Amino acid sequence: MVDTTKADAHAAHGSAEGETRRDFIYIAAAAAAGGGAVVTAWPFIDQMNPAADTLALATIEQDISKVALGQQLVIKWRGKPVFIRHRTPAEIAAAVKDDHADMKDPATDASRTKAGHQEWLIVVGVCTHLGCVPNFGTGDYGGWFCPCHGSVYDTSGRIRKGPAPKNLLVPDYAFTDATKVKIG
Numbered sequence: 001m002v003d004t005t006k007a008d009a010h011a012a013h014g015s016a017e018g019e020t021r022r023d024f025i026y027i028a029a030a031a032a033a034g035g036g037a038v039v040t041a042w043p044f045i046d047q048m049n050p051a052a053d054t055l056a057l058a059t060i061e062q063d064i065s066k067v068a069l070g071q072q073l074v075i076k077w078r079g080k081p082v083f084i085r086h087r088t089p090a091e092i093a094a095a096v097k098d099d100h101a102d103m104k105d106p107a108t109d110a111s112r113t114k115a116g117h118q119e120w121l122i123v124v125g126v127c128t129h130l131g132c133v134p135n136f137g138t139g140d141y142g143g144w145f146c147p148c149h150g151s152v153y154d155t156s157g158r159i160r161k162g163p164a165p166k167n168l169l170v171p172d173y174a175f176t177d178a179t180k181v182k183i184g
Contacts (some may be wrong), residue, residue: 006105009039013177015167021140036106037117042169043090043120045155058078058184059127059134059171059182059183059184060075060182060183060184061075061176061180061182061183062075062084062181062182062183064084064086064120064179064181065079065083065173065179067086068086068088069087069088069119070086070088070091071085071086072084072085072086072136073127075183076100077124077171077184078184080124080125080126081124081125081126081133082122082123082124082125082171082183083119083121083122083123083125083136083144083157084120084121084122084166084181085117085120085122085136086120087120087121087155088117091142092109092118092119092153092155094141094142094154094155095109095111095154095155095156095158096110097153098141098154098156098158100141101160103158103159103160104159104165104166105158105159105165105166105167107156107158107167111154111179112156112157112158112167112170113156114144114173114175117175119155120157120175120181121155121157122170122171122173122181122183123157123168123169123170123171124169124171125144125168126168126169127146127148127149127164127168128151128159128164128165128166128167128168128169129146129149129162129163129164129165130148130149131152132146132147132148132149133146134146134147134151134153134168139152139153139161140152140161141153141154141155141160143155143156143157144153144157144168146162146164149162149163149164150162150163151163151164153167153168155171171183171184172184
């Protein structure tokens, strides 16, 4: 009598070992193909990141110590003018008084300034209608007037009359100290 249990056990073990090796080869080939796809796709994905010169303009720090009360400084940020206005108490009072007036794009004056720095209004100086640069002090409401199509903004940069659909944009900014503001 031949002992077949040993032979059957060896055959079963060899078959399982072959399947394990084959599975490993499949997994290794799939991993190599996936790695190759990532290496190939990375340059296409990376080119979607902003260029270094664009990132350099992403933030700007400005000294505002020399801006007198009632004056504004115009700086360039991301290729657009930014108005840094040192508002008078009368301009602030007029803006707060109109907080609940009927507007196309309602916003309070407090939502457009930083707490403790209400005398400083920082807005992107581009009309939200067609991109013209508005002038300060030439329109109704004591704020900005866009000479292109007649949009009128108040002393908080909120649209009050004309075709512009939105308020002047308030960029992200923070006061780094009492005399410096970082925009972006």
